[in-house]
Amino acid sequence: MRTVTPIQAHPKVRLRLLAAHLKQAKRSWQLLVLFSLPLAYLIIFQYWPMYGAQIAFKDFIPVKGIMGSEWVGMKHMTRFFGSYDFWRVLKNTIGLAFYHLIVGFPVPIILALGLNYVRQARFKKSVQMITYAPHFISTVVMVGMLLQFLDPRTGIVNQFLTLIGVDPVHFMAKPELFQTIYVLSDIWQNAGWGCIIYLAALAGVSPTLHEAAVVDGASKWRRIWHIDLPGIMPVMIILLILSMGNLMQTGFEKVYLMQNPVNITTSEVIDTYVYKVGLISDGLNFSYASAIGLFKSIVNLLLLITVNQIARVVGKESLW
Amino acid sequence: MHHIKRPKQRIKESRGDAAFTWINYSILLTMVLITLYPLIYIVSASFSDSQAVVSGKVWLWPVQPTLDGYEAIFKHKLIVSSVMNSFYYMIVGTLFNVVLTLMAAYPLSRRDFYGAKLFMVLLVFTMMFDGGLIPRYLLVKDLGMLDTRWALIIPAALSVWNVIITRTYFRVTISSELLEAAQMDGCNDFRFLWKIVLPLSAPIIAVISLFYAVGHWNQYFNALIYLKDQSLYPLQIVLKDILVQNKVDMSMVADAVEIAEKDALRQLLKYSLIVVAAGPVLVLYPFVQKHFVKGVMIGSLKE
Known part of the structure; x- marks a missing residue:
């Protein structure tokens, strides 16, 4: 050497x-x-x-401050890993995140690919304007709308079910439906907005490729498959990396608002748990809650680095 | 139908392509309908008679139109004061946001800015790692901002994402020749930013202002953890109590005697409230939408 x-x-x-x-x-x-x-x-x-x-x-004591409190090492982390709630909360967080990713990721892409083949400018503009709109609705209003629509007695969904002779369902009180309601309503709200970035990427695909393909007699299906999809692949990968990096970052606000005592078994995620342990419970477990929050941040960072590394090796595409 | 109207005769679509066009338009139309229906329903319900709403007579258009729901809102003191608060947070907050974002984005857009790389890393790292809810809460507490209006403005003064799209916008639109020419004439950086960059940046300023303003208008979580004083509450907190937790003091808004009547009015109030809360933003955003292309797309994609 x-x-x-x-x-x-x-x-x-x-x-x-x-x-x-x-x-x-x-x-x-x-x-x-x-x-x-x-x-x-x-x-x-x-x-x-x-x-x-x-x-x-540390064992944080407010009067001693951050610096003055005593070091206790991994005490709070181990307590969390050993607690009864740990696996349930982790499972809910990851389950919700993957469900959201798998069902939600393709929708904006499909929307963008479809819009890209619309010739009538006005139709295209209208579709965009309408599908972007729900993105600007606040989480509170969004959940409020869900509760109104899904109300067992007065909600329109159950009114409709009654009309066609099906017994009303108390949607929000079914733990097994929580994730589906969360994911579908999120797609309703954000898929249109999510397609903007893909539309921009599609606009960057060279028209000569399409012209050549048309001359060669390629159908639109084939053009999507062989020209458009490869064209937006870099953006797709970047967004996939980013959403993997945010995997544990489930939409705290919405989950918290959708929670009720009945669906808590499936709706408690890390973020809501931290909030409850740290700021609502009487014990004021600042240190314990911070440990859980830190655990989440570290896992997120590691996921981001790992996925980025994989993408770099496999797809030659990465954030850095 | 549109086949006939098309001015230029095009090569006839193959079967597969015709099928594609059909399927494509059907999918898009379905998506539009799915998006629109809930919105239309809420507006219609908010203008309908309360009994018609709760008994499921409203399907698409208002039934026995009234303004009862809206009247109830304006009688509810907490709603009115929280709307005022929300306007305050939105206007003052957005002002802070935009100024700070420009102050961050312009230097970062300059390739000759000393330390740009380091600052950029500092900025982007905050997107990947977060100190967490509790330390942030303790900081706001130590700064004495709990239960003050500042708690909703200062801790959220800058969004890294908006800095990045603004920076890229500057890089794309402000050419280095322009800067060099101005420097030749003895223009310093402050003047250049004020006199030349800002006037050229209306689209991006419009876009980030919209993002920030909507963010403030829709914000509830910071208010939830930082504010206890009811008189400071933004609209979203009050909405949460009424829409999500069903806590609405009907004695405040109506003198209806019967329970059923009260209950129906409560449902109606909720629909009207949703319209009032989401309406301003939904009405505003189409005016800025034409800038999205210029602002967001340039900003997010290049580099």
Whole structure:
């Protein structure tokens, strides 16, 4: 084995390099001034909480503060792994995430591919405008709508079921239906919006490819398969990586709002659990809740790195 | 039908392609109907008679149109005050957001900005790793922002995603020749940003303003954890109590005596409330929609 000696810069050269750096920094001083406020925001509101996450390994006592509280190592993590709730919450989180990914991922792609073959500009515009709209509805209103529609007595779905002679169903009180209601309503709300990025990617597919394919007598099905899909593949992979990286990040707000004592067996996910343990329960288990939250963040980060690595090797496409 | 109207005679579609077109239009139409029906139903229900709503007589259009639901809303003091609060958070919050986003995005868009790479990494990393709910709560608490309006504005002052699309927009639209020419004339960075970049950035400013404004209008979770004082509540918190937890004090809005009547009015109020809560945003967004292409697409795809 050969050892490589690092190139040692002559002190004078190093000094000149430093001077060049300073000069460049000085030339950007106005930009630095502009950036200082956002930078302060990042440090205070993003990086300080990361630093504060150390209370996951401490017994946090408010009067002693983050620094002053005592280290207890993995105590809270192990307590979580050993708790009765752990497997249930983890299973619900991952189950919901995969269900959402598998059912929800293709819909925007299908919508975008379809829209791409619409000739009438006005029809295309209208479809877009209408399908984007639900994206702007708030989570609270969305869940409110679900509860109204699915109400066992007055909801329109059960009114319809009664009309065709089927017994009313109390949808929200069925634990086995929770995930389906969550996923389908999410598709209703976000699939249209999700297709924007694919439409942009499709717009970037060279028209000459399509012209050549038409001359060769390729059908539209084949053009989708051989031209459009490969064309949007990079975007698909990037979005897939991102959603894998957010796998544990189930939509806290919506899940929390959809929860009720009956469906809690399938609807308790990590985020809602952290909230309840940390901020609602009387014990004020800040450290325990932080440990669970940190566990989630770390798993997310690892997933993101892993999937990105796989995508880089297999598909030659990656985030970084 | 449209085959006949088409001005230029095109090569006749093959069978497979004709089938494709049929299937395609059917799918798209189905999606449109599925999206539209719930929205139309809610608007219709909100204008209908309360008894007609709860007994399932409303299917598509309003039945025995009334404004009872809306009247009930305006009598409900908490709803009115929370709508005011939400407007406040939306306007002030968005102002903070947009200014801060531009201040972050413009320097990052400049290739000669000293430290751009490091700052970009700092920014993007926050998308991948999160300190967690509890440390963030403790921070807001330590800063003395609990139960103040600031709690809904400052901690959410910047969205990394919006910084990135704005930065890319700048990179694509503001050419380096423009900057060089301005620098030749002795224009400094502040002036350049103010006089040249901003006037060219109306589309992206419109888009991020919409995103931020909608975010503030729809925000409830931060209010849920940071606010206890009812007089500061944004609309979404009040909506949550009424729509999701069914907590609505009917004595506040009506003097109906009978329980059944009250109950029906409560349902009607919910539909009207959904319209009031979602309406402003849904009416606003089509005006900005034409900028999505310019703003979001350029912003998110290139690089």
